[in-house]
Amino acid sequence: MGLEDLLKKVKHRFNDEKSEATAKTESAQKQEEKGDTKSVKIPEDLFFKCPRCRATSYKEDFEKDRKVCSNCNYHARLTWKERLDLTADKDSFVEFDAGMESLNPINYPDYADKLQKLHKQCNMRDAVITGECTIRGYKTVVGIMDSNFMMASMGSVVGEKITRAFEYATREKLPVIMFTASGGARMQEGIISLMQMAKTSGAIAKFSEAGQLYIAVMTDPTTGGVTASFASLGDIIIAEPKVLIGFAGRRVIQDTIKQKLPDEFQSAEFLLENGFVDMICERNKMRSCLARLLKTHNYEKIMG
Amino acid sequence: MSKLTATERLSLIRIKNRPTVNDYIPLIFNRFMEMHGDRHYGDDAAIMGGIAEFHSIPVTVIAQVKGRDIEENKRTNFAMPHPEGYRKALRLAKQAEKFGRPIICLVDTPGAFCGIEAEERGQGEAIARNLMEFMTLKTPIISIILGEGGSGGALALSVCDELAILENALYSVISPRGFASILWKDPSREKEAAELMKITADDLLNFGVCEKIIAEPSGGAHNDCQLMADNISEYLIDAVKRLRSAEHDVLLVNRYEKFRKIGMFTE
DSSP: OOHHHHHHHHHHHHHHHHHOOSOOOHHHHHHHHHHTTOOOOOOGGGEEEOTTTOOEEEHHHHHHTTSBOTTTOOBOOOOHHHHHHHHSOTTOOEEESTTOEEOOTTOOTTHHHHHHHHHHHHTSSSSEEEEEEEETTEEEEEEEEOTTTGGGOBOHHHHHHHHHHHHHHHHHTOOEEEEEEESSBOGGGTHHHHHHHHHHHHHHHHHHHTTOOEEEEEEEEEOHHHHTTGGGGOSEEEEOTTOBBOSSOHHHHHHHHTSOOOTTTTBHHHHHHHTOOSEEOOHHHHHHHHHHHHHHTTOOBOOO | OOOOOHHHHHHHHTSTTSOOHHHHHHHHOEEEEEEOOOSSSOOOTTEEEEEEEETTEEEEEEEEOOOSSHHHHHHHGGGOOOHHHHHHHHHHHHHHHHTTOOEEEEEEESOSOOSHHHHHTTHHHHHHHHHHHHHTOSSOEEEEEEEEEEHHHHHTTOOSSEEEEETTOEEESSOHHHHHHHHHSOGGGHHHHHHHSOOSHHHHHHHTSOSEEEOOOTTOGGGOHHHHHHHHHHHHHHHHHHHHTSOHHHHHHHHHHHHHTOOOEEO
């Protein structure tokens, strides 16, 4: 669909909405208010412009589609809450270590303020939420990284929460599912953040020795020190379609080799082809895929 | 010991005649026999590995190779390993475990290589695998940072029972230039970044990241390579003896705890 067609479609919708006397959702009301301002400007937040294929789609459709680009199937980033709602059985989630906050190991200027601000914005104290929940009745430990929080970089809190989640699962004989997303190690915490790579990998070594199942679900973007630690250590590694996965940043590589990289470089599909993920799974099939894997590994269904 | 600033150390470890593993290995070990290849893809000259004798004890040596001239640097890719380098390291480490040899890693790298082929062959996976596997190897592991300890590329050979660092060597999450470039969009603020990042041997000791600082000859390791090698040997004699006498179970618990306790947070 071309941009012009899309604009027409949006205009029609506005008109339809205005003529309707039925109750409206909050977002529709907002749209109407904006539509009333006589200008032909279409508010930006009505559209999703896909960072992969550049196609524009009506945001309402995009969100109804679980934030998947209708044109190229890119699975866009979710907040931790959106991910949790799409994954866990309703009201089954119990959070771990909700109050944990990072200190400032290298006294990086304004770091504490930045964390506070993001805490309010993202409704989380650092870039990962961990806890336990059921998925179609199967109990599991789960971790969800949220790229809205400092690009979900890994510092002390991310490292500690993930380590504790694996240690808990080892004790309780539960599986672990990690939804990974990260720009890498959190530079603002210096060498301490690098050590989190070893710490989390060590916890997975012990967890694995105890015979439990770890499923890593790589979401957009999984890069740097997280790719080079716990994200790559799943017994089973699943990726969402079209997401970015890699070790080095695209720009860094481009600068090194002095040429433009192909679009599919470091995509989920690129990793599948090179043998680094087990499968690519679409968002609308993720829950059933995870539940089936838990069942296959002889975990007991405790509900439903 | 002179106390240089992080910036001064940064230039010191980059000077052309700073000794490399090719200088140290013959001075520290006897009869080093190099072993090549990862058995999957190829042989990466950025990481050299093999078996040697250290005071009559067979040990496995795994070392990142900086070149002493441009030709050698071309061959060793300026000590920036590809995935096959890390996989060779893991293969030799497992072999050391099988035959009960202590592992000695000599770390000196700007970082793991960033390139198309490194990505195709799974640089992230290779590093991750080493972090996990080294954590549970049932044999003593000692790592020594000789010069640059660059990020995950250095960490992949630094999951160990004891980490020692040469007095002027640095160990960081990213190069100071990269830090300035990413956080401040200004790579020219490299020096400011180096001072802020807490990357010197003293900082690392304070953080509990390393256990031992090995003194350098006055003015730096390049002023007296023999003395530097002697200082490294002296440390190794003690460390190898101590760690070899420990039960494997105790070794592994302590190794896990060494990393487990690092992190600064409140709750």
